[in-house]
Amino acid sequence: AQTVTQSQPEMSVQEAETVTLSCTYDTSESDYYLFWYKQPPSRQMILVIRQEAYKQQNATENRFSVNFQKAAKSFSLKISDSQLGDAAMYFCAYRRFTGTASKLTFGTGTRLQVTL
Amino acid sequence: DVKVTQSSRYLVKRTGEKVFLECVQDMDHENMFWYRQDPGLGLRLIYFSYDVKMKEKGDIPEGYSVSREKKERFSLILESASTNQTSMYLCASSLEPIRGLQPQHFGDGTRLSIL
Secondary structure, three states: HHHHHHEOEEEEEEEOOEEEOOOOOOOOOOOEEEEEEEOOOOOEEEEEEEEEEOOOOEEOOOEEEEEOOOOOEEEEEEEEEOOOOOHHHHHHEEEOOOOOHHEEOOOOOEEEEEEO | OOEEEEEOOEEEEEOOEEEEEEEEEEEOEEEEEEEEEEEOOOEEEEEEEEEEEEEOOOOOOOEEEEEEEEEEEEEEEEEEOOHHHHEEEEEEEEEEOOOOOOEEEEEOEEEEEEE
């Protein structure tokens, strides 16, 4: 079974600075998908960024980028120019490449605080 | 935009009651999911459904059942609620990929307290 580990329960960053959230996973498969989801306080969980394991190029979405190290099974999220609206719980998630219903395995989450 | 609607944001029930949590999606998604979210444990999959009347157990199905009579609606049932089922419950839906990257879309969550 796949497992996803987020070793930082809480992180803090100053506005306009850069922060990196770590995620490692364990799998015996060679093809899979990885996701970062964001859950703002009392609000809906939304997708931040996604990465296909067969793509070597790291995914980027505006201020959000990932550092995908397949051999190390590491998938960190970098947030540049942090904004107050980035404060949220961030979850890393793994999905198998094939199989029904696109089941996700989530990490335990990292709570990000953004300070002035 | 995809809309996943959970019937209640907050719910308080008593031990032993039968509890129904409802979820509706408006994008004709094949797949629907129920998770529970607990501090320090992340999201854990309870049940999922990949078609009408089809369901599969997730990682923590004990004490729960589900129903999917129509494609847009997926219900989570606590047969006899217990205090250890006090939690945040999240519903999600997604398209079924033949082979592709289909993200899950989440509802706002139902915070359930069992007294």
